[in-house]
Amino acid sequence: MLEIRPTCENCNKSLPANSTEAMICTFECTFCKSCVDLFQNVCPNCSGGFVPRPVRPADLLKKYPLTDKIVYKPVDMDKQKELIEKFAEVDPKDR
Secondary structure, three states: OOOOOOEOOOOOOEOOOOOOOEEEOOOOOEEEHHHHHHOOOOOOOOOOOOEEOOOOOHHHOOOOOOOOOOOOOOOOHHHHHHHHHHHOOOOHHHO
């Protein structure tokens, strides 16, 4: 089951359970759409691509609450530029 992390790992923007701004990679690295655009769809942690995070229905939040785990580690954009150069033109399924 997805953790549904509460914030963007890069800018710490709040991403509640019903957020349509939340994006995740295959390892559930969680970023807002603005940061994903800045990263050119290259995850700074695993080099994978991003997809919209599913919204957890409100009636399931009591049984399956969001994690309170905040992962906040701003991205080093110099390192990210290297990843972007290497992977931005490569479809995530081919990386």
